[in-house]
Amino acid sequence: MVEEQIIQLLRKSQLSVTDSRRKILEIFIQAGSALAHHDVEEKTSERYDRVTVYRTLQTFMEKGIIHTIPTTDNSIKYALCKEDCAEGHHHDNHIHFVCEICGAITCMDEIHVPTINLPEGYHANQINMVVNGICKNCKA
Amino acid sequence: MVEEQIIQLLRKSQLSVTDSRRKILEIFIQAGSALAHHDVEEKTSERYDRVTVYRTLQTFMEKGIIHTIPTTDNSIKYALCKEDCAEGHHHDNHIHFVCEICGAITCMDEIHVPTINLPEGYHANQINMVVNGICKNCKA
DNA sequence: GTAACTGCAAAATATTTGCATCCTT
DNA sequence: AAGGATGCAAATATTTTGCAGTTAC
Numbered sequence A, B: 001m002v003e004e005q006i007i008q009l010l011r012k013s014q015l016s017v018t019d020s021r022r023k024i025l026e027i028f029i030q031a032g033s034a035l036a037h038h039d040v041e042e043k044t045s046e047r048y049d050r051v052t053v054y055r056t057l058q059t060f061m062e063k064g065i066i067h068t069i070p071t072t073d074n075s076i077k078y079a080l081c082k083e084d085c086a087e088g089h090h091h092d093n094h095i096h097f098v099c100e101i102c103g104a105i106t107c108m109d110e111i112h113v114p115t116i117n118l119p120e121g122y123h124a125n126q127i128n129m130v131v132n133g134i135c136k137n138c139k140a
Numbered sequence C: 001g002t003a004a005c006t007g008c009a010a011a012a013t014a015t016t017t018g019c020a021t022c023c024t025t
Numbered sequence D: 001a002a003g004g005a006t007g008c009a010a011a012t013a014t015t016t017t018g019c020a021g022t023t024a025c
Helices: A002-012 A019-031 A037-044 A050-062 B002-012 B019-031 B037-044 B050-062
Strands: A066-069 A077-080 A095-099 A105-108 A123-134 B066-069 B077-080 B095-099 B105-108 B123-134
Touching: A002 A019, A019 A037, A019 A050, A019 A077, A037 A050, A050 A066, A050 A077, A077 A105, B002 B019, B019 B037, B019 B050, B019 B077, B037 B050, B050 B066, B050 B077, B077 B105
Parallel strands: A095 A123, B095 B123
Antiparallel strands: A066 A077, A095 A105, A123 B123, B066 B077, B095 B105
């Protein structure tokens, strides 16, 4: 059951299980794609304060529960991390797909990020690929 | 001479040649790396209004003179586009390197963005790669 | 001269901080 | 009971808009 998973995740991250945290995690799980702060705020506005959303997202970031996705359109999007996202360093070297029509952001776990050869003297720690295009659902 | 290039670029983009635009372009050329709005504002604060910086960056975006770089740290960075950036659609399929120490963002034009195989039904228009790591200058 | 650009003021948004109160453990 | 989490108020910071005056062509 989902409710169980959520509690497990919070426990594992050494966070106390509160209503707002449960609700916000639930929103991410149901959404399936990345969300902006604004999206989360909207879906919780009747229940929780704007500030709580800020603090919750920040806490989730610190604990490695969610991560930000780089986008070219100036918006900050958050998405659930994979299992192997440990606190401090993320292993989210996957590809994010941004649909130009519906705006949905999908993490493409299946696809591997290709290795690249950096110039002499450069060292890569993390690679993010952002692909803009048209998603399955919006394809005419 | 650089001053000449700047005027050429503005003319080519059908923009009138004003002090603030010249100055801001100069800043980008001298910087060599990507800049945040804040960086530009700082370097022009004695001369130009904050609002002018906003409007100038926006205009440059629309004309394809600069483009945004996706970064994971929630900051919006702008960088000069390559020659082939036409108005409306950018061909900046190159790799951006973000140094975790000095914060500098470099466009790695030499390296080609590898092609990837998207799942059935997805269509890619633009690919951005953001590599976080340690740059040549910061390497111990 | 005219259209476009800029500066200033102010509005609208977004984000952060302090503190008293409430909830989880 | 104690420490952490939340809500509220307010301070800051960021971005947008309107308009009058100025500048480029």
